[in-house]
Amino acid sequence: MEKLIRTNALAALLAVAGFSAPLMAGSEDVVIEGAWSRAAIGVNRPGAAYMTVRNTGDAPVTLTGLETPLAVMPEIHETSTNAEGVSSMAPAGKITIAPGDSIELAPGGLHAMLMQLQEPMTEGETFVLTLEFSDGGEVTAEVPILGIASRGPEG
Amino acid sequence: MQRRQVFRYGAAGVGALGLTLLVGWWREDGPGAPEPTGQRPLSLSAMDFRLTDHDGNDVGPQTLIGRPSMVFFGFTYCPDVCPTTLSDISGWLDELGEEAKRMNVVFITVDPERDTVDAMAEYVGYFHQAIRGWTGPEQQIARAIDGFRATYEKVAADGDYYTMNHTASVFLFDAKGQFVTMIDYHEPREFAVPKIRRALKEETTGAT
Numbered sequence A: 001m002e003k004l005i006r007t008n009a010l011a012a013l014l015a016v017a018g019f020s021a022p023l024m025a026g027s028e029d030v031v032i033e034g035a036w037s038r039a040a041i042g043v044n045r046p047g048a049a050y051m052t053v054r055n056t057g058d059a060p061v062t063l064t065g066l067e068t069p070l071a072v073m074p075e076i077h078e079t080s081t082n083a084e085g086v087s088s089m090a091p092a093g094k095i096t097i098a099p100g101d102s103i104e105l106a107p108g109g110l111h112a113m114l115m116q117l118q119e120p121m122t123e124g125e126t127f128v129l130t131l132e133f134s135d136g137g138e139v140t141a142e143v144p145i146l147g148i149a150s151r152g153p154e155g
Numbered sequence B: 001m002q003r004r005q006v007f008r009y010g011a012a013g014v015g016a017l018g019l020t021l022l023v024g025w026w027r028e029d030g031p032g033a034p035e036p037t038g039q040r041p042l043s044l045s046a047m048d049f050r051l052t053d054h055d056g057n058d059v060g061p062q063t064l065i066g067r068p069s070m071v072f073f074g075f076t077y078c079p080d081v082c083p084t085t086l087s088d089i090s091g092w093l094d095e096l097g098e099e100a101k102r103m104n105v106v107f108i109t110v111d112p113e114r115d116t117v118d119a120m121a122e123y124v125g126y127f128h129q130a131i132r133g134w135t136g137p138e139q140q141i142a143r144a145i146d147g148f149r150a151t152y153e154k155v156a157a158d159g160d161y162y163t164m165n166h167t168a169s170v171f172l173f174d175a176k177g178q179f180v181t182m183i184d185y186h187e188p189r190e191f192a193v194p195k196i197r198r199a200l201k202e203e204t205t206g207a208t
Helices: A002-023 B002-028 B081-102 B117-124 B138-147 B189-207
Strands: A030-038 A047-055 A061-067 A071-081 A086-091 A095-097 A102-105 A110-117 A126-133 A138-146 B051-053 B069-074 B104-109 B131-135 B152-156 B162-167 B170-173 B179-183
Touching: A030 A126, A047 A095, A047 A138, A061 A071, A095 A102, A102 A110, B051 B117, B051 B138, B069 B081, B069 B162, B069 B189, B081 B104, B081 B131, B081 B189, B104 B117, B104 B138, B117 B131, B170 B189, B179 B189
Parallel strands: A030 A138, B069 B104, B104 B131
Antiparallel strands: A030 A047, A047 A102, A047 A110, A061 A095, A061 A126, A071 A086, A071 A110, A086 B162, A126 A138, B051 B131, B069 B170, B152 B162, B170 B179
């Protein structure tokens, strides 16, 4: 009986190893640093979250989407300002991060846009944001909510 | 007969050419010409629009004359650029300290549909207390935008959601309402604060 359990455990372990190795190509080496977001008034205004996404592995990784219980439609967006000083915002699509490289989600550029909030983003609270990668892997971050007027974790 | 016909065609040709030239002039140089982009904003005294500030007061460009002014456009449903601009401005005002009290600082919404007086009041309350929020009928917002030679555009997104593209620069005027300069989005603070000081200084130059 004990042997049977051990065999099962071993089989499960092998199965996990066997399946996860080809599926996960790189995203397990992704590290999220300095995540933060701004509080929002009510639930009708979209929120924004910022962070550095670093690929510490040897293979390129592609960020394909976001998931969070906080918002129905979280999406990576990019703000751009043209020569006439006009700012616009559009979905950034898939973003590939080269080995050893990182992308910066920062005010005025790339950001995690949190649309259709399920609950208000209140200063002092945190929420869970999951980054989804093309290899099927996911990386989750706990994002602190700072004040509306905040410029980042340093003030 | 043949000659007359040639003359007729000739006259028609000249007429058509004249019309083409007239249409061309109208479109390119005449009243039908598109507004050239990148123009200097008008002086505040030459602008004409009526809005309401976040305390419910009637305001317009004339309200700003007499003190140096810092004016910018945005909307409160903007998750990235606008809070960043407002917090940058709050930082500049903190750095200016007492000097900032001699300035008008105005945030004009380009999204009056969602940015009511109350929405503006709640929003500006999170930033530096010198910042005033102005809103009003769409047609008046359009007149303000026109005076500043700025642009805005409503962009539909998924479902009921929409966003606004808009000029993100901060406009500086002296106490007489003359345009001094603008601070572009992303401009480092070490450039922004001296530019504001220049607008403040032109007030004293103007007074003497």
